[in-house]
Every structure is written in C-alpha cells, then in structure tokens.
Amino acid sequence: MPDTSRRADRLADRLSGSRYGNRPTMKDVAARAGVGLKTVSRVVNGEPGVTPETEQRVQEAIDALGFRRNDSARVLRKGRTASIGLVLEDLADPFYGPLSRAVEEVARAHGALLINGSSAEDPDREQELVLALCARRVDGLVVIPAGDDHRYLEPELRAGVATVFVDRPAGKIDADVVLSDSYGGARDGVAHLIAHGHRRIGFIGDMPRIHTAAERLRGYRAAMEDAGIPVEETWMSLGVTDPERVRRAAEEMLSGPSPVTAVFAGNNRVTVTVIRVLAEQSRRIALVGFDDIELADLLQPGVTVIAQDAAALGRTAAERLFRQLDGSLVVPERIELPTRLITRGSGELPPTD
Amino acid sequence: MPDTSRRADRLADRLSGSRYGNRPTMKDVAARAGVGLKTVSRVVNGEPGVTPETEQRVQEAIDALGFRRNDSARVLRKGRTASIGLVLEDLADPFYGPLSRAVEEVARAHGALLINGSSAEDPDREQELVLALCARRVDGLVVIPAGDDHRYLEPELRAGVATVFVDRPAGKIDADVVLSDSYGGARDGVAHLIAHGHRRIGFIGDMPRIHTAAERLRGYRAAMEDAGIPVEETWMSLGVTDPERVRRAAEEMLSGPSPVTAVFAGNNRVTVTVIRVLAEQSRRIALVGFDDIELADLLQPGVTVIAQDAAALGRTAAERLFRQLDGSLVVPERIELPTRLITRGSGELPPTD
DNA sequence: TAGAGCCTGGACAACGTTGTCAGATGCGGG
DNA sequence: CCCGCATCTGACAACGTTGTCCAGGCTCTA
Structure with a gap:
C-alpha cells in the first residue's frame, strides 16, 4: 500500500x-x-x-x-488521573534535568505520568502553568516557585491537590517545602575561602527576591561576620545572572580600589561566567561556586563547589507528594537537605596580593 | 485558623x-x-x-x-487535549534538556502542555510510555525512539495521533523523522583529524543497534576510506557508553601494539570519559567528540567537537508536529539538520609518535 | 429432579463538560 | 396595543468510561 x-x-x-x-x-x-x-x-x-x-x-x-x-473518560469517572505536574524554571538548565528525572522515577514507581512546564522565572507564567495543570486534574504538583505569592493555590489545595514546593519556599501559603541548605552551604563555602587566607571576598548572586539567592547572601554575610571581616558594598553584586551582567560584576570586583582575592559564585551559571572571565584575564583568583558543574574536576584548577543533590531534592519532594496522596501525611513540613563542599583546587588558592 | x-x-x-x-x-x-x-x-x-x-x-x-x-470532561466532549507527549531517553542528559525545552516552547505557542517520560533506552519502556500517552489522548507525540520496531503505533497513527520521531528514525513504520546528520558529522570530524596528520584514529561509540551510533561509525569508516587508511579492528569500540567500558576501551586503544594517536568520541558521555582518561594519563592525544559539551572551551586544550543543535532538533520536530495537526502536512518526510565542527584545540593536536 | 447458590453477562446511570435548539424576555414599529 | 425580531438564557443529550444492580444459566446437593 x-x-x-x-x-x-x-x-x-x-x-x-x-x-x-x-x-x-x-x-x-x-x-x-x-x-x-x-x-x-x-x-x-x-x-x-x-x-x-x-x-x-x-x-x-x-x-x-x-x-x-480513553483515559480521559476514565478519569472523569474515577477521579484520579495518575499524573503529576512539575513546574520548574527551565528544563534546559543542567540543575533541573536530574531533578526532573528523579521526580519522574518516583512518579513511575507509583504508576503516574509526569507533565512538566518551564516558568522561565516568570511568576505569571508559573501561575498559568500551575492552574492549567490543576484544570487537567493532576493528582499532585511539584513546584519550583518563581513567584512569592501562592495564595492562588488555596482552592486547589482545599480540593485535595497534593503539593510540594522545591528549592524555594512557597509564598503566603502553608505547604510542604524541600530545600537545600543554601544558607549553610554558602557560609561553609565562604568560610572555606577565609580559612585559606582570604579577606576580600566577592559575592555574585541572583536577584534577592529569589529565596535561595537571599539565603546564600545571608550565608556569605554570616561567614564574613563570624570572621570579623567588614563587608564592602562593592564586593557584592545581586541581579539577573545572565553572562553580561555577571561578567561586568566580576570585572569590577577584580579591578576596584580594593579588589577581591576570591569570589563566591551564587549559582552554576555565575560560576561558569566567572571561570570564563578569570580564564580570559589569566588570573588565578580563588573561586567557590554554589552548585556543582559538569567537568568541574577537569578544569585547571579544578573548581571547588558547594554541591546540592538535585536528584535528592526531586526524589524527596516526589516521595512526600505521594505520601500526601496516600493520606499518610497531614502536617506540612519544611525539609532541608544538606549541601556538600567539594574541594578541587580553585577554592584552595591563596590570596594573590 | x-x-x-x-x-x-x-x-x-x-x-x-x-x-x-x-x-x-x-x-x-x-x-x-x-x-x-x-x-x-x-x-x-x-x-x-x-x-x-x-x-x-x-x-x-x-x-x-x-x-x-475540569479539562478531562472538556476533552471527552471536544476531542482535543491540547497536550503533546515527549518520550526521550533520559531527561537528565544535558543533550535532551534543551531539546525538551524547545519542544515545550513550541507547544506553549500552540497552547499545549507537554507530558514527558524517559525510556531509559529500553524499548519496552518506550512502548509502555507511548501507549500510556495515547490512552490519555495526547494530540501528538514526539519520540526519541529506543526500540527499532514501532508497528505498535499503527492504530494510533490511523486514529490521528500526530507523530514525529527525533534523533533516530522510526522502525518499520512510515512517519516524520528529524535527525542530525550523524554520518556527515562523524565523517567531517574524522577527516579533520586526518587533515592534522593522524592515521591511527580510534572510534568509541554506542551500541550499533542505535541508529546514530551506526551512522557515526559509518562516517568514521568513510573518512578513513576516503583517505585510503585501512581501519584496524582494535581501533573501534562499540557498546554501552557507561564510563567503565569507555575507559577500558580508551585505555586499550592507547596502549595496544599500534596505539591510536587520535580518538573520535561517538557522543557526549564518551567524550567526557575520554577526556578524563587522557587527563589521568597526562597524555595529549588528539580528540574530537560528537555533541558539544559544556565548558568545552575552558578545558586545556579546548575540546573540538561536532556540535548538533539539540534545540533546533526539538523545535523542528515540534513545529512539524503542529503542522500535522493543522492538516497542512500530508506526506511523512525525513529531515536532516546539519552539524557543525567547532575547533577548540584538542582536534588540532598533531600526532605524538 | 427440584431448589439453592454461584458465576457470568448486560442494562443503566453517572462523572463534568459543551453543542443544539427552543424558550423567554425586551424592544421597536405598525 | 400587539406583533415580530433580536438578544439572552436554559433544558437536554452526548462524549467514553466505570459502578451498581439484576437476570439468567449453570452446578451442586438433598
């Protein structure tokens, strides 16, 4: 034929x-x-x-x-869709790939499918996505929030949609949250630099309205304060973490009147950009980054990082979600997963001045 | 309260x-x-x-x-779910993240949601996923096939489920396919090594039942033949691309009676493992890898690669899918996207013997 | 051989929505 | 003052499935 x-x-x-x-x-x-x-x-x-x-x-x-x-008809009759929704920032980000996969595995183990969407860090888009998922009657939601007000979810929660927030807490609503210890991780990372003799340490992070960014900044400040080092304004830079801005921020910190001898990078994108700037300038400035990055061990020097376990975040969140659906969880909790300092060289460089 | x-x-x-x-x-x-x-x-x-x-x-x-x-009820009445399914190998693989995101963006532009699942390179799991998606009456499917027999999709296609295969062709079934030019890319990469003076060139790739792996091997052979170089069996290694096997393969190639002076790596995972082996042995062997990898430019030397545009693959496939749904596409086609050689140093190293 | 009980199969309603169609309402013109 | 028309509203069936419940036929026992 x-x-x-x-x-x-x-x-x-x-x-x-x-x-x-x-x-x-x-x-x-x-x-x-x-x-x-x-x-x-x-x-x-x-x-x-x-x-x-x-x-x-x-x-x-x-x-x-x-x-x-036809499962649509079946769902209409039975009430459960055996599918869960995952809303994250960007599926293409190497941090979210493993997280997403981990959620999927847990879902699969419970016979559920995964619908996911990227919010692109836009609160409106997050809401739109979440509500679209609710309209499809997903049994549960795993949300990496972009916005900081999730009251729009109230009716859904009341209707029995299981919900777990990951990576950042929910805003103005009472729900399960699974986080990495951003504050502790950043403090450890900065303390590590201080332990290697640094005093002028820069911090480049994301917009402070993002919870993790604020927490990491708080960790930075805490470590500095613990060491009795007054922080200068010019050492800190907070904003969108696109390469251009980060590049400018790094260059300014490295060239000002009191240039930093070490940098703490607030996330994986920042870390990569900073490495690039340092490589271009052929400077061996100490660097510790939040989030592990691929091939970090193969660079010269290896990149010291505060690693979060993205897969563990996803797995923990998804397991909690299904326990909510079982009915075995009643009270929302906030779970913090530890971070891990991985020393590879860049964080152990001595001050250069 | x-x-x-x-x-x-x-x-x-x-x-x-x-x-x-x-x-x-x-x-x-x-x-x-x-x-x-x-x-x-x-x-x-x-x-x-x-x-x-x-x-x-x-x-x-x-x-x-x-x-x-309740969109389930709506779907039951209306017939369209405004959702499409994406089945790929592993969401956590950095190659599929951008692809998935690109599909999602196109879906979003058409008001559709994306359901995705990982087949883990298991044909049975692929089929299970695809059929589950069909039971949910997704309007269309984007499939990165794990298996090589998709006749099980016949009834679905007849029922009007739009379908596009990506990255690898469909098996025993007539459907749209969007591919990268694996053959041409591999041939170009190997020819590049030959142009830099190499004659003993190794090839480490995936299981030959995977279409892209077979095509890349074919490209390797073609380039060698074009240059009149007889290929020795010990230069080629095909199989699962987990680190252990690749490591062994690389070590053997580099130490045999006629050790290779250059390696062509069949995918991103292989490339990374080979880099690791070379770094451990402190050897500067020429290397060209299929697939771009993050930070490839920051390594010493930079990694020369044959880059595919994962996002373009996803975008092209999704756009074709929606054109099928429009009814503006009638005849299945095979679309091949070009690859691009990016020289960064590792592929331009001279032979060491 | 008759009655009790079990097993298999089918008719029917319901899930929540939308399309069809007819009814109600109001307004202006004859 | 009444008719016709336009506009707005609602009753009802249907989408494809599953749960409930009942009917009929069978087997087994007394």
Whole structure:
C-alpha cells in the first residue's frame, strides 16, 4: 500500500469532523465481540468474572480494531488521573534535568505520568502553568516557585491537590517545602575561602527576591561576620545572572580600589561566567561556586563547589507528594537537605596580593 | 485558623469518598449564581451572548467557590487535549534538556502542555510510555525512539495521533523523522583529524543497534576510506557508553601494539570519559567528540567537537508536529539538520609518535 | 429432579463538560 | 396595543468510561 495514501486517509479522518479520527470505543469492541459493554470493560481492566473464551473473543476484537481505552473518560469517572505536574524554571538548565528525572522515577514507581512546564522565572507564567495543570486534574504538583505569592493555590489545595514546593519556599501559603541548605552551604563555602587566607571576598548572586539567592547572601554575610571581616558594598553584586551582567560584576570586583582575592559564585551559571572571565584575564583568583558543574574536576584548577543533590531534592519532594496522596501525611513540613563542599583546587588558592 | 486543622480537613475530604475533595462543578456555580448551566459554560469559555451583569454574577460565584473547569470532561466532549507527549531517553542528559525545552516552547505557542517520560533506552519502556500517552489522548507525540520496531503505533497513527520521531528514525513504520546528520558529522570530524596528520584514529561509540551510533561509525569508516587508511579492528569500540567500558576501551586503544594517536568520541558521555582518561594519563592525544559539551572551551586544550543543535532538533520536530495537526502536512518526510565542527584545540593536536 | 447458590453477562446511570435548539424576555414599529 | 425580531438564557443529550444492580444459566446437593 502506498504510504502517501494511507497518510492521506488518516488526514481525511481527522478533518471529517469525527473526533479522534473515529477511534473505536468499548461499544464498538462489544458489538464486534458480541458481548455487553461492561464485559469489555472487565477485560480491559483485568477484572474477574469473565470466562476465558469470552475474554479471548473480546481481546481479539480489541486487537482487530486497535482499541485503546480513553483515559480521559476514565478519569472523569474515577477521579484520579495518575499524573503529576512539575513546574520548574527551565528544563534546559543542567540543575533541573536530574531533578526532573528523579521526580519522574518516583512518579513511575507509583504508576503516574509526569507533565512538566518551564516558568522561565516568570511568576505569571508559573501561575498559568500551575492552574492549567490543576484544570487537567493532576493528582499532585511539584513546584519550583518563581513567584512569592501562592495564595492562588488555596482552592486547589482545599480540593485535595497534593503539593510540594522545591528549592524555594512557597509564598503566603502553608505547604510542604524541600530545600537545600543554601544558607549553610554558602557560609561553609565562604568560610572555606577565609580559612585559606582570604579577606576580600566577592559575592555574585541572583536577584534577592529569589529565596535561595537571599539565603546564600545571608550565608556569605554570616561567614564574613563570624570572621570579623567588614563587608564592602562593592564586593557584592545581586541581579539577573545572565553572562553580561555577571561578567561586568566580576570585572569590577577584580579591578576596584580594593579588589577581591576570591569570589563566591551564587549559582552554576555565575560560576561558569566567572571561570570564563578569570580564564580570559589569566588570573588565578580563588573561586567557590554554589552548585556543582559538569567537568568541574577537569578544569585547571579544578573548581571547588558547594554541591546540592538535585536528584535528592526531586526524589524527596516526589516521595512526600505521594505520601500526601496516600493520606499518610497531614502536617506540612519544611525539609532541608544538606549541601556538600567539594574541594578541587580553585577554592584552595591563596590570596594573590 | 490553625493550619494543621485545615490540612486535616483536606485529608478528610480526600478520604471521604467524594471525588476531588468535593470540587465545585459548573452545576454548583450555576446554582449559586442563579443561572443555567450553559451560561456558566459560556462565561468560563468567554463565549458571547451573556450580559455583563450575568457575567459578573457568575464570575463572583466562580471566585467564591474556587471553581476550575475540569479539562478531562472538556476533552471527552471536544476531542482535543491540547497536550503533546515527549518520550526521550533520559531527561537528565544535558543533550535532551534543551531539546525538551524547545519542544515545550513550541507547544506553549500552540497552547499545549507537554507530558514527558524517559525510556531509559529500553524499548519496552518506550512502548509502555507511548501507549500510556495515547490512552490519555495526547494530540501528538514526539519520540526519541529506543526500540527499532514501532508497528505498535499503527492504530494510533490511523486514529490521528500526530507523530514525529527525533534523533533516530522510526522502525518499520512510515512517519516524520528529524535527525542530525550523524554520518556527515562523524565523517567531517574524522577527516579533520586526518587533515592534522593522524592515521591511527580510534572510534568509541554506542551500541550499533542505535541508529546514530551506526551512522557515526559509518562516517568514521568513510573518512578513513576516503583517505585510503585501512581501519584496524582494535581501533573501534562499540557498546554501552557507561564510563567503565569507555575507559577500558580508551585505555586499550592507547596502549595496544599500534596505539591510536587520535580518538573520535561517538557522543557526549564518551567524550567526557575520554577526556578524563587522557587527563589521568597526562597524555595529549588528539580528540574530537560528537555533541558539544559544556565548558568545552575552558578545558586545556579546548575540546573540538561536532556540535548538533539539540534545540533546533526539538523545535523542528515540534513545529512539524503542529503542522500535522493543522492538516497542512500530508506526506511523512525525513529531515536532516546539519552539524557543525567547532575547533577548540584538542582536534588540532598533531600526532605524538 | 427440584431448589439453592454461584458465576457470568448486560442494562443503566453517572462523572463534568459543551453543542443544539427552543424558550423567554425586551424592544421597536405598525 | 400587539406583533415580530433580536438578544439572552436554559433544558437536554452526548462524549467514553466505570459502578451498581439484576437476570439468567449453570452446578451442586438433598
């Protein structure tokens, strides 16, 4: 059979007004097998009460017609969709890939599918996505929030949509949260630099309205204060972490009247940009970055980082989600996962002045 | 109000047999607003023919009850789910993140949501996922195939599920395919090494049942043949690309009776492992890798690669998918996107012997 | 052989939404 | 003052599935 005409048929199906291109339904299967509707349902769902012969007749009809159960109709009847939603900032970010995969694995273990969407760090888009997921009646939501006001979720929570926030806390709403210890991690990282003799240490981070960014800044300040080092304004730079701004910030810190001898980078994107600036300037400035980055061990020097376990974040959140759905969790909690200092060289460089 | 009790209420809702924790329906909204069911539907969908006063009454009821339209029911009635499925190998792989994100952006532009799943390179799991997505009546599928027989999709295609395969061709079925030019890319990369004086060039790639792996091997052979270089068996290694095997393969190639002076790495994971082996052995062997890797420019030497545009693959596939859904595409096509050689140093090293 | 009980199969309603169609309301013109 | 028309509203069926409940036929026992 020429493939073109087959495809043209399919197209005609689709345009002919009949929905789903005339997908067969249980009714069709029942008619063909010469049995009742409910019997087909029983076979499809593996319910007992069907003789092997009947079952076989039904199965043959299913195969012949290419029947596949319509889960939309099923959901309408049963109430559970066996799917969960994941809203994150950017699926292309190497930090979220493993997180997303971890959520998916847990979902799979519970027989659920994963719908995900990227908010692009835009609160409106986050809300739009979350509500679209709720309209599809996902059983639960894992949200990496972009906004800081999630009251719009109130009716959904009341309606029983399980919800876990990850990486950043929920805003103005009472819900489960799974975080990395940004504050502690940043403090450890900066303390590490101080322990190696640095006093003029720069901090380049994300917009302070992002919780993790604020916490990391707080960790930086705490470490400096612990060491009795007064922080100069010019050592800190907070804002969007696109390469241009970070580049400018790094260059200013490194060239001002009291140039820093070390930099603490607030996230993986910042770390990469700073490495690039240092490489261009051929300067061996000490650097510790928040978030591990691929190949960090192969650079010269290796990049010392505060690593979060993205997969563990996702796994923990998803497991909590399903425990909510089990009904075995009642009270929202805030869970903080530890970070880990990985020394590879860049954080152990001595001050250069 | 104490949060704990609120949450407990919600739990009780969920366990009380009432589905969705008693989510309000249009019926409830209609009753509260004192209007008919269809009027609520009209307001919810922004259809004309409702006076502003009525609309406002309905809207107030919606807000008061926290009503959200049930898209499952809507789908059942309308036939389109406005969602597409993406099945790939591993969401955590840095190659698939951008691809997935690109698909999502196109979907978003068409008002569709993205459901995705990882096949983990397992054909059975791929099929399971794809069929689960079909049961949910996704409008279309973007599939990075793990298996090589997709006849199980026949009924779905006939039923009008738009389908595009990406990165690897479909097996035994007639469908749209979007690929990178693996053959040409590999040939160019190997030719590049040959142009820099290499003759003993190793190839480490994935299992040959994976189409891209086979194509890249073919490109390698072609380049060698073009240059009149007979290939020795010990220079080639094909199999799963986990670090252990790749490491062994690389070590063997580099130490045998006729050690290679250059390596062509068949994918990003192989490239990284080879870099690691070379770094450990402190050897400056020439290397060209298929797939770009992050920070490749910052390594010493920079890593020369054959880059594919993952985002372009995803975008092209998704756009084709929606054109299928428009009905403006009839005949399946095979689209090949070009690859790009990026020279950064490692591929330009001279032979060391 | 008749009755009790079990097993299989089917008719029907319901899930929440939207399309169809007809009814109600209000307004202007004859 | 009444009719016709336009505008707004609502009753009802249908989408494809599953849960409930009942009917009929069978087997087993007394």
